Amino acid sequence: MTKILMVCLGNICRSPLAEGILQFKVDESKVQVDSAGMDNYHEGELPDERSIQVADENLIDITNQRARLFEITDFKEYDIIYAMDNHVLNKLLELAPSKEAKEKVKLILDEVFPDEELDVPDPYYDSIYAFRNVYKMLDEACDIIIQKLD
Ligand code: 4NP
Numbered sequence: 001m002t003k004i005l006m007v008c009l010g011n012i013c014r015s016p017l018a019e020g021i022l023q024f025k026v027d028e029s030k031v032q033v034d035s036a037g038m039d040n041y042h043e044g045e046l047p048d049e050r051s052i053q054v055a056d057e058n059l060i061d062i063t064n065q066r067a068r069l070f071e072i073t074d075f076k077e078y079d080i081i082y083a084m085d086n087h088v089l090n091k092l093l094e095l096a097p098s099k100e101a102k103e104k105v106k107l108i109l110d111e112v113f114p115d116e117e118l119d120v121p122d123p124y125y126d127s128i129y130a131f132r133n134v135y136k137m138l139d140e141a142c143d144i145i146i147q148k149l150d
Contacts (some may be wrong), residue, residue: 011037
């Protein structure tokens with residue numbers, strides 16, 4: 001079993017989509033996906049309604065998800081921890097208690113554009129089109145993540 005954690009700031013826009021897309025594409029008995037946020041503003045909430053809509057347009061239901069805060073124990077629990085942007089990446093690297101923990105942390109778009117250090121842009125103050133753009137980026141990244149897992 002490979003366990004993958006998707007992390008953004010609020011755990012309501014980007015990482016719930018990343019979780020939903022990857023979990024939809026993999027065999028649940030082999031890969032387990034979760035998501036978390038670096039701040040607790042939205043703890044316990046459903047994903048943003050625009051993320052729910054865009055997932056739904058792609059026949060993925062993410063309404064089972066509730067926002068939660070990233071915990072230090074996640075470094076032990078998960079094999080790979082994907083940050084949605086550089087801000088989150090740097091926060092995770094700061095929190096990582098060991099070299100082994102640091103090595104689990106990756107920037108998700110590095111899977112598509114290695115070493116370009118690109119962010120999945122925060123769509124929270126943007127329109128539904130920004131959410132569709134986020135979906136496309138994450139869908140592409142998830143396809144590459146799956147190829148690497150095989
Ligand atoms: P996320 O988006 O990190 O993709 O979930 C955000 C959600 C909420 C806020 C910022 C980003 N906020 O400031 O409340």
